[in-house]
Amino acid sequence: MKKPVLWALFLAGITSQSLAQDPNAEKYAGNINAKITKKHLSILASDKFEGRETGKRGAEMAAAYIAREFKKLKLIAPVNGSYLQQVSLIETSMLVHSFELNKNVLSSGKDFQFSGSGEARTIQANELLFIAKETESELKENDISGKVVLIIQYGQADEIAKRLSFLKRKKPALILAVNTEKNNSNHSHNSGVSLSVKNGSRESFPLKVYSPPVVQINPEIANLILKNSGSTFEKLAANNAQMLIKAELKLSYGPVQREVLSSNVLGYLEGTDLKDELLVYSAHYDHIGMNSDGGKDKVFNGADDDGSGTSGVLAIAKAFAKAKKEGNGPRRSILFLMFTGEEKNLLGSEYYSLNPVFPMANTITNLNIDMIGRTDFIYRNTPDSTNYLYLVGTDKLSIDLHRISDHANAVYTKLKLDYRHNAKDDPTQIYFWSDHYNFAKNGVPVIFYYNGKHEDYHKGSDEVRKINFNLLSKRAQLAYYTGWDLVNRDKRPVVDVKNNMPATR
Template sequence: MKQLILLFFSAFLITNCGTSSKSSASSVNMNEAKTVDPTVYASTITAEELKEMLYKYASDEFEGRETGEKGQKIAVEYLKNQYQSLEIPTPLGNDNYFQEVPLEKQSVSEAKISVNGTEFKSFEDHIVLRADNNIDLITNDIVYVGYGIDADNYSDYKNIDVKDKIVLAKAGEPKDANGNYVTTGNSEDTKWSNGRQSLSSKRDAALQNGAKGLILLDSYMFIRYAPFYQRQAANGASGRLSLKSNDDGMVMLMVNENLAKALYPSILEDEKPKELKTNLNLAIENKSEQISSENVVAYIKGSTKPDEIVVISAHLDHEGIKNGKIYNGADDDGSGTIAILEIAEAFKMAEKAGHGPKRSILFLHVTGEEKGLLGSRHYTDNDPIFPLENTVADLNIDMIGRIDPKRKEGDRNYVYLIGSDKLSTDLHNISEEVNKKYCNIELDYTYNDDNDPNRFYYRSDHYNFAKNNIPVIFYFNGTHDDYHQPSDTPDKIEYDLLENRARLVFYTAWEIANRANKPVVDKATE
């Protein structure tokens, strides 16, 4: 890391992303940030330092940084040491930079099920998707909830009591006479009808309405999932990591038509919720291993609005070691992780010079992104260090060191932006004008399209903030042949682009942190 004196020499150098003190004026009123020239501090974000740190962070020493494993522990200690060397404190106090994220690694559980005295077989008729505790119950009190949807304009839970009961639902979502989904009024798949996302959406709806279990008929997904679960069980392999639940006894099963019709013969034809008087015997042994993992948190306290928080996030984990090969994850997401360290240094230099941000900045390195956005979900859903209602925006950085080979037109000096306009027109305009004033990077919104088949908006840690109506920007360079491969190594990073993109995030955070008004949320979702 540099000494402060270097700032005043580098401030006069002109690079691709605004380190000249003579940067052009913007058409947007940015009076709040004019009193201090942020290019002085942006100049501390350099390709040379990014390269030095990334060669360390994405080295074999870190063993691929798999969540809960040795390499991830090395990674969090590295990040902690960096913040300590920068004299940037932790919001947790007492030099505790680690927010504990409780996880479970669950082996495949097998259920014993009988309906009205008829037994059904694991993997042929049913699979256990979730079992937080051992289950041993006999009941004839099951509630059919149609599609299991609970949205503002359509709910299968309206006027029916499911508290402490098992609910039965089916896949999909009803459509109107024009073939449009009833929850949105258009034909594009929603969170209730889109594969894996629908599983979590219907589970959450059941849980939020007080149900203790969900049985879901999804014939298409069952055909795909059942053989995989059976192989996992036969091999004694562990399932996916998940957040350790505080819910008492929540269980989720996926079943085929054979079992679903035993529970309710008219399930395929009928959509109307109703109580069922069907005798169900269900026994499950929960098989799980407790795993410890950590988010890393550091912050700079705001000078005049310390209770308002700007979050800058990236995920610290990667894929670990597979078949003896280390997945170093230099771009994914070593690039974002190291970028945050450089951005943090720039803000700290400003603070030391008497120009600290008006709002507080939280530097949030999350674990378990590769396992399902677990670290960020723990932060937003279980343990927000700062209240979500005080969180102004999340700027999330996930892969900003490479060039997308599928991008055939446009400037090499680009970045994909996702989500900037989805909740706040203000945030989108701030982002655009900051870029025009300081960087002139080509901002590419290809993957911001609501119809993007890749659904990148839902696939990185910003989404856990966005679902809580916190404005977000996701900075991304796109995928490449080395994505999730052991060949994602630091020698393939375009360090000049990494520098420019990191500086863009810094300038955007600077403007959000120092302007008089926080971005207005004018497109809040349900």
């Protein structure tokens, strides 16, 4: 019996030693606190910044704020003496040349909202198919290919998007969607304007890929369609009917493109003996802008998405900058990288991956923070509601990185780490949907820090007052401690897992 006891004591000794805390790491972690993260977030997610939409004034204000904070920390401006990496984008919008319903000429923006993609088209019809909500299942057997369909929009944003997606797969010529809620902020940010990186992999995507157009109208316009049918929109909706309606429709539209400039914001902290190797902390500072429907809450503040991650990275930058000032700087260099255009399809990170300021081959890891200030639906009423975090990507390219991350949590933050979104069969497939994707596809190990979706996701109600700043700061501290280990250890994380990341999503 002595041998097992001695072996247990030996293992306990190793465990105790391996869980020893680094006093220098702990010394500077206090800079990542509720006071500093609240200060940053209260500015970035204020109405003044107008929802930080890429290419708009609010986003440029946010970029300028972050650059000023990097300068205060005395981080190096690595883009030819600037903190801003200019990102060249192509904006594609669909211009409606004319839209007539029963001889009535309608005005875009006033009478309807249009979204679509593809090349210029003209759609003409003399009948429409009205589909009530109870009869959607019948479409599985019906052929609506090439037809104009009229539907009622109802339910939450996810339900609306799901139904439209289903209908588009049936390949109608046009979807007329009646919106009965005049101030529906759930989907008002979907303007039909798309952005892509100039000379990027998806620049011509809006032109080459056709999707059936959707025209959003109100009940008054719906009644213009029905004026010769002997019925009204209200009667059809009440009767849950599915019927053919005689109406004359002509729609002509086509794409218009222009160049738009935005900026990634970069702050560089140089290392010592291993300074040619680089750790990247990232978050996206953009959000989805203003509520164009004129609702009471006019700004999509994006406090959690991703003001929380941006504020967390700014606090982490302060901790490392102070450590260096006091002679405890990192061995490897650190790039604090705030992306534009994440909400527009990861544009800022795509641009950086195509135009890296520092070689991707020298980038040891990307720690990407996107939403860390709230509690999601899953954890809301559990004992771990204020002590959990989803980690994604930790072992996708490097088992070594996964161990480093788990060790940092075991020693310092002791959060409940949830890996459900890291699973291959995770229905959200979120591994592909934040800025770390553009590092992972280039073979750089990544960790994505994420709190999950909540009821305010992509709504005007994602506001600063709902953020748990103590939880935000604790989650950011995990990224900090993980990074402290990564930049000071002798060897970079070993890439020991085959990269199965697709080149495009």
